Structures are given as structure tokens and as C-alpha cells.
Amino acid sequence: MTSNKDYIQECKLFLQAFENTQALMLEMKCESAALEFESEIEVLNQLVNEMHAFLCGKDQTNKSVFLLTRQIERVNVFFKEMRGLLINLKDGGQIESSQIIMIFERQHLFKNIFRKHLADFSKLSSEL
Amino acid sequence: MNNKKKLKISNFRDIEKFHHFSNQLFDQYQSALMHGEYKQAKQLIFFIRKIETEHIRDEEDILIPIFKKHYNPVPQGSAIEFYTREHEQIVGYLNRFCDQALMWEKENPTDKIALVRLFDDHYRFKHLVEHHFTREETFLFKLLDRLAGKFENSGILNQLEIKYNGFISENDFQ
Numbered sequence: 044m045t046s047n048k049d050y051i052q053e054c055k056l057f058l059q060a061f062e063n064t065q066a067l068m069l070e071m072k073c074e075s076a077a078l079e080f081e082s083e084i085e086v087l088n089q090l091v092n093e094m095h096a097f098l099c100g101k102d103q104t105n106k107s108v109f110l111l112t113r114q115i116e117r118v119n120v121f122f123k124e125m126r127g128l129l130i131n132l133k134d135g136g137q138i139e140s141s142q143i144i145m146i147f148e149r150q151h152l153f154k155n156i157f158r159k160h161l162a163d164f165s166k167l168s169s170e171l
Numbered sequence: 172m173n174n175k176k177k178l179k180i181s182n183f184r185d186i187e188k189f190h191h192f193s194n195q196l197f198d199q200y201q202s203a204l205m206h207g208e209y210k211q212a213k214q215l216i217f218f219i220r221k222i223e224t225e226h227i228r229d230e231e232d233i234l235i236p237i238f239k240k241h242y243n244p245v246p247q248g249s250a251i252e253f254y255t256r257e258h259e260q261i262v263g264y265l266n267r268f269c270d271q272a273l274m275w276e277k278e279n280p281t282d283k284i285a286l287v288r289l290f291d292d293h294y295r296f297k298h299l300v301e302h303h304f305t306r307e308e309t310f311l312f313k314l315l316d317r318l319a320g321k322f323e324n325s326g327i328l329n330q331l332e333i334k335y336n337g338f339i340s341e342n343d344f345q
Contacts, residue, residue: 140205154291
């Protein structure tokens with residue numbers, strides 16, 4: 044099991060890598076963005092799933108545990124969406140800049156949710 | 172949609188057409204940035220700032236005073252400060268985008284993450300604008316239209332139509 048400190052560190056690294064894929068997307072290098080994202084998300088997805096399993100084994104009547112568990116579930120839903128969007132980019136042939144802008148806006152929301160989870164996890168993980 | 176298509180402003184709700192025009196220009200500005208066309212992006216964002224500033228001035232100098240005069244107290248969700256505060260925020264964002272565009276026209280960005288950050292800011296801006304336009308369309312314009320006959324509106328509508336069509340003629344960014 045990854046330590047809380049490592050979990051936070053890995054998540055931060057993922058966010059950096061995620062922004063690199065966004066930069067590629069904004070340069071219209073969609074295929075490269077999708078490939079980078081796929082490899083990054085594989086690692087993080089496993090980590091997040093482990094943390095989810097760990098939290099599910101804790102007392103869910105504890106407010107902090109409940110909050111962090113639900114946040115991870117929300118992050119997971121977004122993971123699936125992000126993966127779907129980027130795979131479409133890889134396979135979709137000609138991509139319009141307006142499509143990229145729409146995807147970017149979903150990604151912005153995802154980053155907000157993920158950052159909020161990280162901030163809360165940093166604050167509350169000592170209680171776990 | 173053809174950006175050069177003339178706008179017909181028959182009532183205040185028709186100002187939505189100007190909002191739509193401005194949104195389209197913003198999409199073009201983002202697209203120019205994505206294609207590394209920084210000069211084009213700068214021209215677009217400066218043009219957007221110009222037309223939005225004039226549009227805001229018309230609202231604050233003409234429409235809002237009429238609204239305030241006839242609706243006292245103003246309906247909930249329609250306090251005058253809401254409009255003016257959001258106007259200030261919109262102009263603040265546009266000023267920042269213009270400053271950035273000016274820098275990148277002179278020296279193209281080497282740090283690609285800077286572009287990601289700018290698009291994050293665009294998202295916040297678009298969210299604010301959507302919220303603001305909805306407020307205006309739901310309250311200000313709709314309630315001004317209900318006052319038909321209580322004040323001379325045809326002159327104002329005509330003036331706005333001429334101005335918006337002037338912007339459209341000026342728009343060389345198709």
C-alpha cells in the first residue's frame with residue numbers, strides 16, 4: 044500500500060503530466076496527447092483504486108473518510124470520461140479546434156475536482 | 172454562421188444576437204492561439220475588448236438608468252451592482268488577455284504550459300460571461316421589453332442596431 048505522502052506526490056506528478064498532454068492538445072497534436080495520457084492514467088488509476096479500497100475499509104461514518112471516498116469516486120468517473128475523450132481524439136481523424144476547446148473545458152473541471160481532492164487529502168489524511 | 176450577417180434589433184431581447192456574435196469571436200481567438208497565429212489572436216482579442224467595452228458603456232449609460240427608473244425596487248437577482256460588478260470583471264479579464272496577446276505577438280511563448288494556464292483562465296472567463304449574459308437576458312432585456320410604450324425605445328434600439336452592424340462590418344476575422 045502506498046503511503047499517504049507518496050499518494051499525494053504521485054497525484055501531483057500526474058497533474059503535471061496531465062497539463063503536458065493538454066499542451067500537446069492545444070498544439071493540435073492529439074494523437075501524441077492521447078498516447079501520453081493513456082500511459083499516465085494507467086499508473087494513477089491503479090493508485091487511486093488502491094486508495095479507494097483502503098478508504099472503503101475504513102469507518103464510513105467518519106466525515107473525513109466519507110468525503111475522501113466520495114471524491115475518489117467522482118475522480119474515477121472523470122478518469123473514464125477523460126480517457127474516452129482522448130481515445131476519441133486518437134482515433135477520430137480530423138479534429139476541429141472547437142472540439143479541442145470543448146474537451147479542454149471538461150479537463151479544466153476535472154483538474155479542479157482533482158486539485159480539491161488533493162488539498163482535502165493533504166489536510167485530512169492524518170486522521171485516517 | 173456568417174459573421175457578416177446583419178443583426179436586426181427589434182426589441183431588447185435581440186441584444187442576445189450581439190452576445191452570440193461576441194462569443195463567436197472569442198472562439199475564433201482561441202482557435203488562432205491554438206494554431207500559433209499570435210498576431211491574428213491579438214487582433215481578435217483587441218477587437219473583442221473594444222466592442223465589449225462599448226457595449227458595456229451603452230448598458231451602463233442608457234439601459235440600466237431606464238431600468239432603474241422604472242423598476243424600484245429592482246427584482247431579486249437583478250441588483251444594479253450585479254451588472255456593474257460583472258462588467259468590471261469581464262473588462263479585467265479582457266485587459267489581461269490583451270496584455271498577454273501583446274506579449275506573445277512580440278515573442279511567441281516557449282513555455283507551452285503558459286498556454287494551458289491561459290486556456291484555464293479562458294474557461295473561467297467564459298463561465299462568467301455565460302452567467303452574466305443569462306442574467307441580462309433573463310432580467311434586464313426582458314424587463315425592458317415589458318416597458319414597451321412607457322418610454323421611447325425605438326430610437327435606442329435603432330442606435331444599438333446601427334452600432335452592432337458597424338462592429339460586424341469592421342470584423343475582418345472570418
